[in-house]
Amino acid sequence: MTAPKRRPLAKRERIAWTRLARTPGVGSLTFHRLVAQYGGADAALDALPHISKRRLVPPSADAVEAELTALEEMDARLLASCEPDYPALLAQIDPCPPLIAVRGDAALFRKPLVAIVGAREASAAGQKLAAQFARDLGEMGFVVVSGLARGIDARVHEATLETGTVAVLAGGLDRPYPPQNLDLHDAICMRGAVIAEAPLGFQARARDFPRRNHIISGVSLGVVVIEAAERSGSLITARAAGEQGREVMAVPGSPLDPRARGSNALLKQGAILVESAADVAEALKATPLSVRSRPPAPLFDRDDDARPGDALVEEVARLLSPTPVHVNDLARLVGAPAGVVAGAVTELEMMGRAATLPGGYAASPGAAFGS
Numbered sequence: 001m002t003a004p005k006r007r008p009l010a011k012r013e014r015i016a017w018t019r020l021a022r023t024p025g026v027g028s029l030t031f032h033r034l035v036a037q038y039g040g041a042d043a044a045l046d047a048l049p050h051i052s053k054r055r056l057v058p059p060s061a062d063a064v065e066a067e068l069t070a071l072e073e074m075d076a077r078l079l080a081s082c083e084p085d086y087p088a089l090l091a092q093i094d095p096c097p098p099l100i101a102v103r104g105d106a107a108l109f110r111k112p113l114v115a116i117v118g119a120r121e122a123s124a125a126g127q128k129l130a131a132q133f134a135r136d137l138g139e140m141g142f143v144v145v146s147g148l149a150r151g152i153d154a155r156v157h158e159a160t161l162e163t164g165t166v167a168v169l170a171g172g173l174d175r176p177y178p179p180q181n182l183d184l185h186d187a188i189c190m191r192g193a194v195i196a197e198a199p200l201g202f203q204a205r206a207r208d209f210p211r212r213n214h215i216i217s218g219v220s221l222g223v224v225v226i227e228a229a230e231r232s233g234s235l236i237t238a239r240a241a242g243e244q245g246r247e248v249m250a251v252p253g254s255p256l257d258p259r260a261r262g263s264n265a266l267l268k269q270g271a272i273l274v275e276s277a278a279d280v281a282e283a284l285k286a287t288p289l290s291v292r293s294r295p296p297a298p299l300f301d302r303d304d305d306a307r308p309g310d311a312l313v314e315e316v317a318r319l320l321s322p323t324p325v326h327v328n329d330l331a332r333l334v335g336a337p338a339g340v341v342a343g344a345v346t347e348l349e350m351m352g353r354a355a356t357l358p359g360g361y362a363a364s365p366g367a368a369f370g371s
Contacts, residue, residue: 009082012042013041015064016041020098021099029095030350031098070174070200076173079099085106090215104188108166111141113145115219115224116146117147117224117226118151119232120152120153131155133224134159138164143165144166147170148169148178154181165192166192168196170198171202172201174200214237223248225238225271228250247272308343312336320362326362352365
């Protein structure tokens, strides 16, 4: 299957695209397979009652129009993955989020973006270093991306309000988190850009932050980690970056500081050691603005897109857990082509037995934006 041609959507198409993307039980993988199979979101919506045995119910056109109106009143808008303003690097993730809501300056997505992430309870030295990295990278022409969290994230956003910063939210565009960063959020909306995949009104839960982390890395040429514990969202972002073909960089820290164990572990695993913004720029110098895509076996190859058998569907179901796993890894485990396994995951999702996530990941139910 091929990705839709990048073009602006007409209003009718945007409503259909949004209805399909907002349908509970239709994740990124299932959305793109349906659009490709039926030739558009309108036709996929028409087929949905039959192929899901009426289990999947899209929101009404009126509800979607109300969301679009609410976004306009916030000076925000929805970008579909087929549209020219959608971040080009994020569109390369296979499959990418079908929709993102954007408030602020979408023109920033056309500049080179680099993510800086790190500990929420960062040291004073770590926060000062993060701000210096961000400020210097901004002066070099980079737009800095982070997740609006306390600590490192907040410092890098503050340091790049003048040169360009992008914040990625785990909840809806009207539900920024944490509360202590609301003023910073408002400043970024005015002078940078804020992205959310979740619909308006959605309050993020702990399990939604990995989705945000995949978008942080997905829009960026590379990710810099400054202070990260051994189990942290920063390491999830770094892992996603590696899987997406982005550069993974880390600042070394004291072995006596638990906040440096994760970033030091990344260096042991082959991340690029950086001590300044100049090191980051050098690491990214050879990285083209259309970076390489991660999957070694594309999810949507035409020659391996046959319908999966019932036995394969059940085998894939047994392998799913609350921990996301990439469809290509599932394919290796079951010994089947990635496209066939992706079809099995789609069937499971439409039966309410799986959830698909950005970047070609799947998990057991409950990992998407449902209640």
